[in-house]
Amino acid sequence: MAWTVLAEPGDGVAGALIAELGAVAALRLAVDDDPARGPAPAGGERHRGAVAEGLARWRLRADARSVRDAVRAATQVRARLIVPGDPEWPAQVDDLGAHAQLLLWVRGDVTALSSSPKVAIVGARAASAYGEHVAGEFSGELAATGVTVVSGGAYGIDGAAHRAALAVEGRTIAFLAGGVDRPYPQGHRDLLQRISGTGAVVSEVPCGTAPTKWRFLARNRLIAALSDATVVIEAGWRSGSLNTAGHAASLGRPLGAVPGPVTSAASAGCHRLLREYDARCVTTSGEVRELWGADHVDETESRAHPDETRVLDAMSPRAPLAPEELARRSGLSPARTSAVLGYLELGGAVRRSDRGWLRVPGGTQ
Amino acid sequence: MAWTVLAEPGDGVAGALIAELGAVAALRLAVDDDPARGPAPAGGERHRGAVAEGLARWRLRADARSVRDAVRAATQVRARLIVPGDPEWPAQVDDLGAHAQLLLWVRGDVTALSSSPKVAIVGARAASAYGEHVAGEFSGELAATGVTVVSGGAYGIDGAAHRAALAVEGRTIAFLAGGVDRPYPQGHRDLLQRISGTGAVVSEVPCGTAPTKWRFLARNRLIAALSDATVVIEAGWRSGSLNTAGHAASLGRPLGAVPGPVTSAASAGCHRLLREYDARCVTTSGEVRELWGADHVDETESRAHPDETRVLDAMSPRAPLAPEELARRSGLSPARTSAVLGYLELGGAVRRSDRGWLRVPGGTQ
Numbered sequence: 001m002a003w004t005v006l007a008e009p010g011d012g013v014a015g016a017l018i019a020e021l022g023a024v025a026a027l028r029l030a031v032d033d034d035p036a037r038g039p040a041p042a043g044g045e046r047h048r049g050a051v052a053e054g055l056a057r058w059r060l061r062a063d064a065r066s067v068r069d070a071v072r073a074a075t076q077v078r079a080r081l082i083v084p085g086d087p088e089w090p091a092q093v094d095d096l097g098a099h100a101q102l103l104l105w106v107r108g109d110v111t112a113l114s115s116s117p118k119v120a121i122v123g124a125r126a127a128s129a130y131g132e133h134v135a136g137e138f139s140g141e142l143a144a145t146g147v148t149v150v151s152g153g154a155y156g157i158d159g160a161a162h163r164a165a166l167a168v169e170g171r172t173i174a175f176l177a178g179g180v181d182r183p184y185p186q187g188h189r190d191l192l193q194r195i196s197g198t199g200a201v202v203s204e205v206p207c208g209t210a211p212t213k214w215r216f217l218a219r220n221r222l223i224a225a226l227s228d229a230t231v232v233i234e235a236g237w238r239s240g241s242l243n244t245a246g247h248a249a250s251l252g253r254p255l256g257a258v259p260g261p262v263t264s265a266a267s268a269g270c271h272r273l274l275r276e277y278d279a280r281c282v283t284t285s286g287e288v289r290e291l292w293g294a295d296h297v298d299e300t301e302s303r304a305h306p307d308e309t310r311v312l313d314a315m316s317p318r319a320p321l322a323p324e325e326l327a328r329r330s331g332l333s334p335a336r337t338s339a340v341l342g343y344l345e346l347g348g349a350v351r352r353s354d355r356g357w358l359r360v361p362g363g364t365q
Numbered sequence: 366m367a368w369t370v371l372a373e374p375g376d377g378v379a380g381a382l383i384a385e386l387g388a389v390a391a392l393r394l395a396v397d398d399d400p401a402r403g404p405a406p407a408g409g410e411r412h413r414g415a416v417a418e419g420l421a422r423w424r425l426r427a428d429a430r431s432v433r434d435a436v437r438a439a440t441q442v443r444a445r446l447i448v449p450g451d452p453e454w455p456a457q458v459d460d461l462g463a464h465a466q467l468l469l470w471v472r473g474d475v476t477a478l479s480s481s482p483k484v485a486i487v488g489a490r491a492a493s494a495y496g497e498h499v500a501g502e503f504s505g506e507l508a509a510t511g512v513t514v515v516s517g518g519a520y521g522i523d524g525a526a527h528r529a530a531l532a533v534e535g536r537t538i539a540f541l542a543g544g545v546d547r548p549y550p551q552g553h554r555d556l557l558q559r560i561s562g563t564g565a566v567v568s569e570v571p572c573g574t575a576p577t578k579w580r581f582l583a584r585n586r587l588i589a590a591l592s593d594a595t596v597v598i599e600a601g602w603r604s605g606s607l608n609t610a611g612h613a614a615s616l617g618r619p620l621g622a623v624p625g626p627v628t629s630a631a632s633a634g635c636h637r638l639l640r641e642y643d644a645r646c647v648t649t650s651g652e653v654r655e656l657w658g659a660d661h662v663d664e665t666e667s668r669a670h671p672d673e674t675r676v677l678d679a680m681s682p683r684a685p686l687a688p689e690e691l692a693r694r695s696g697l698s699p700a701r702t703s704a705v706l707g708y709l710e711l712g713g714a715v716r717r718s719d720r721g722w723l724r725v726p727g728g729t730q
Contacts, residue, residue, distance in 0.1 A: 259626075262623055262624065275646050280640070
């Protein structure tokens with residue numbers, strides 16, 4: 001916890017030092033007045049030089065009151081702390097190596113972080129109506145069928161993705177660049193509150209920390225690392241979303257980009273991803289789903305009638321849906337949808353609730 | 366000439382027989398009452414079977430009057446015939462092998478066929494305003510800088526591409542599925558007339574032949590084979606343009622697709638090309654140009670200041686352009702454009718005409 005106060009996100013020197021000595025011994029070294037008294041870190045001259053530079057920057061922040069303030073602020077907003085080794089720790093982010101975060105502050109449901117699958121839906125703040133529409137469609141359809149939608153809580157695409165997931169009572173995670181006690185942007189205070197009600201608002205920096213440009217860039221690597229796939233809906237030529245996409249690509253995570261009119265500056269970054277990053281062109285939520293492998297599709301299609309698969313694909317284990325809505329999503333007639341639901345119910349694959357139909361997790365057809 | 370009356374476009378058996386015996390001996394075999402008297406074609410039983418089937422279909426059309434009518438119609442519209450070996454014969458189409466056309470009927474400038482580079486700009490008849498706009502922009506910018514624009518003369522994207530090339534006094538070729546004496550569609554009679562005035566209207570079928578669905582598909586292979594690259598601007602999910610694109614891909618010709626809104630059915634085929642055919646996403650005429658290699662770009666960029674390259678890229682050796690238009694195309698200020706033009710003129714790379722500035726072919730900077 002103290003380390004997140006001392007070091008900026010993604011500080012590889014801090015990460016390496018903690019991995020080498022453990023957080024406590026590393027901290028002792030960092031806050032000790034005389035570094036010669038601390039344990040001598042292994043490695044050559046260059047390593048020692050990097051540590052010396054680290055010490056110089058960490059000591060400027062070595063202040064017990066800052067740590068106490070961060071803990072107090074976290075307590076006030078009921079943020080939970082999770083660290084590597086906790087059952088809720090999302091193992092995927094360890095792929096970042098020494099640049100991984102040290103811990104995560106979470107408001108809301110910590111289990112959301114280790115839910116699966118998770119897809120990052122990100123994009124421009126200055127989104128077009130087209131972009132927000134597509135973000136809403138994709139996010140709603142994915143969240144309604146059990147996919148956790150990860151985004152950055154920003155205006156534009158991020159907000160549209162979060163809102164659509166909430167609208168279908170799906171699960172969504174907002175990764176903030178500042179502390180989880182500081183809703184940012186301010187205009188999304190209510191949205192972030194709602195997200196923490198059913199999903200999670202997460203940050204690697206301690207409460208009280210302001211979002212800065214660097215922290216936004218660092219935050220983007222976590223969005224990419226945490227998610228099974230990243231989809232960019234709209235992005236300008238130099239959008240921060242391309243940074244998230246670049247992290248996804250370098251981590252070997254599947255990357256999708258939504259095309260748009262070549263006359264729209266808001267799609268220029270997506271087209272750049274298609275041309276330069278070998279991103280996959282995605283035009284439907286089904287194509288997004290294919291990004292992380294067609295496991296779910298294969299599993300059901302091998303056993304079920306295509307219409308059953310289509311209805312099951314449209315259903316969620318948590319968000320009850322009316323038959324009319326299932327017909328709309330599956331593209332089947334209302335009569336056919338009802339018949340298929342009845343058959344699936346007999347087989348235990350779906351169930352009725354007061355508010356609509358639900359998929360039974362692990363249910364057979 | 367007689368063979369084009371007897372055989373449908375792309376008749377591989379006719380192609381193989383002509384390659385084996387020569388057109389005259391093959392024709393003698395085809396029109397002879399007793400095939401036993403003709404030269405025995407080489408190859409096994411299967412080959413003989415194919416030839417026997419060919420004879421059965423060719424003889425139904427073996428009628429000297431049909432050939433005379435085709436020649437008379439061609440003479441009336443002043444169509445020229447070119448055959449393999451003629452200096453104007455476009456060697457690229459020989460890549461089609463036995464499925465290559467036997468000859469080409471040309472109205473207009475036969476040298477257009479062997480001009481270089483040539484780009485096919487094709488797409489849906491049921492194009493959107495967006496698609497026609499993009500086709501016009503790309504075609505105009507390419508044609509104004511010496512690229513020959515090849516298309517199919519249809520409504521929608523094809524028409525927009527042809528018109529834009531004519532508007533900048535560039536060169537364009539329309540490939541028809543029927544005879545060159547039969548403007549199709551009728552509503553493009555005037556457009557096709559204008560095309561033959563500076564470029565060429567071309568067909569592999571004799572005059573008097575009606576366009577049929579098969580001939581459209583066969584014609585598409587020629588568009589792809591003739592062009593250094595093919596770009597699909599808009600196409601429905603099952604558009605005929607995907608057929609042209611498939612030919613381009615199987616011939617190893619570069620293939621580009623223009624993205625559009627995922628909500629637009631007119632772009633669904635283009636997105637399919639990006640996803641399934643590994644087409645290159647193209648969003649500007651410059652990116653189209655990259656499809657067939659950056660020869661021109663490399664050549665100038667290695668010697669010229671970037672601004673000079675931008676102005677030269679915007680210029681044509683044949684269509685004079687006003688400085689304002691060059692500024693718009695190059696993205697430089699009018700003042701900077703004038704300065705660059707002056708410098709280029711000193712070096713002999715550009716020249717003034719009464720109607721605007723021209724690039725000097727082969728001119729150094």
